Amino acid sequence: MILASTANDLFWMARYVERAESIARTLAAAGRISAIPQVTGEETNEWSSALAAAAQLNAFVETGKEPNEIEVFNYLAFDESNPSSIKSCLTQARHNARSVRPALTTETWEAINTAYLDFKKYEKAGHSLRAHQEFLRWVLDVSLRVSGTAFRNMLRDERYWFSRLGFYIERADNTARIMDVKYHVLLPEHSEVGGSLDYYQWSSILRSVSALTAYHWVYRQSLKPWLIADLLILREEMPRSLASCYQNIAMFLDEIARAYGKQGPAQRAARTTHSRLRNTRTEDVFHKGLHEFLTEFLADNNKLGAVIAEQYNLA
Numbered sequence: 001m002i003l004a005s006t007a008n009d010l011f012w013m014a015r016y017v018e019r020a021e022s023i024a025r026t027l028a029a030a031g032r033i034s035a036i037p038q039v040t041g042e043e044t045n046e047w048s049s050a051l052a053a054a055a056q057l058n059a060f061v062e063t064g065k066e067p068n069e070i071e072v073f074n075y076l077a078f079d080e081s082n083p084s085s086i087k088s089c090l091t092q093a094r095h096n097a098r099s100v101r102p103a104l105t106t107e108t109w110e111a112i113n114t115a116y117l118d119f120k121k122y123e124k125a126g127h128s129l130r131a132h133q134e135f136l137r138w139v140l141d142v143s144l145r146v147s148g149t150a151f152r153n154m155l156r157d158e159r160y161w162f163s164r165l166g167f168y169i170e171r172a173d174n175t176a177r178i179m180d181v182k183y184h185v186l187l188p189e190h191s192e193v194g195g196s197l198d199y200y201q202w203s204s205i206l207r208s209v210s211a212l213t214a215y216h217w218v219y220r221q222s223l224k225p226w227l228i229a230d231l232l233i234l235r236e237e238m239p240r241s242l243a244s245c246y247q248n249i250a251m252f253l254d255e256i257a258r259a260y261g262k263q264g265p266a267q268r269a270a271r272t273t274h275s276r277l278r279n280t281r282t283e284d285v286f287h288k289g290l291h292e293f294l295t296e297f298l299a300d301n302n303k304l305g306a307v308i309a310e311q312y313n314l315a
Contacts, residue, residue: 006100007162008314013096014166020089021143022174023076024136026053029208033201047072053181056084070127078123086139090115103159107149115142158259161252165308172245172301178205179232180294199223209240229290230282242297246274266308273300
């Protein structure tokens with residue numbers, strides 16, 4: 001069995017890398033949506049929505065800064081005082097990785113360490129559209145290399161399983177937050193649901209989770225909010241959906257239970273959430289209220305992280 005400290009570092013290393021990718025995707029979506037008023041003539045609050053999706057809106061408001069493109073981009077990408085900025089995430093991921101370097105493949109360590117060393121050149125690149133786009137593409141590439149090298153090369157044992165748990169718990173959190181923000185921050189109060197602005201926003205949200213092509217492949221029709229909710233919440237074949245995340249979380253927790261010879265509350269909680277998602281219909285989600293459904297899911301997902309930490313003595 002691996003040490004609890006090793007499991008903890010692997011768990012959080014994966015979470016921080018996935019969080020950095022999610023913030024990069026959120027910023028990219030905000031940048032795309034910022035062009036919408038030129039098309040529709042309507043005003044949007046895309047930069048506030050980016051902060052909300054990253055769970056950083058209240059913290060940003062306390063800085064007293066204006067939620068415009070430059071300030072929000074700086075705060076979510078480069079601000080060291082923000083523990084969830086891309087810089088903070090990659091710095092912490094590298095710290096965790098260095099603590100468990102013998103548990104990682106050479107390729108995974110090099111992907112994280114190289115990203116940490118290369119970060120400074122992007123901080124100095126300025127705030128042009130091209131510089132922002134290049135930086136965000138680089139963050140996505142870093143995440144792909146870290147996750148890809150782990151998937152291709154790591155031995156399938158507790159080291160791999162704990163890192164995957166962190167990855168999927170973070171991914172589930174990010175998908176749920178993006179979905180919630182769409183309905184409660186991104187869409188202006190007086191904009192018609194189903195109108196042109198709504199369409200462009202939904203399209204951007206799907207792009208932010210690499211799901212636009214998947215949507216058209218599965219449903220073969222124009223964008224409809226209830227079908228997008230179905231794809232990102234209930235479809236197990238969609239890699240970023242809540243159901244897919246919990247299918248994997250339950251699987252990896254079962255692998256850990258077999259290795260330790262004991263089931264526990266983490267396994268039961270994961271199976272309960274996975275079963276609930278499998279037995280939920282889109283109509284049930286909207287009957288309960290999408291915001292209420294996602295709020296409950298986020299609370300359960302956070303609770304599962306705490307249960308895993310307690311069960312396996314993670315720091």
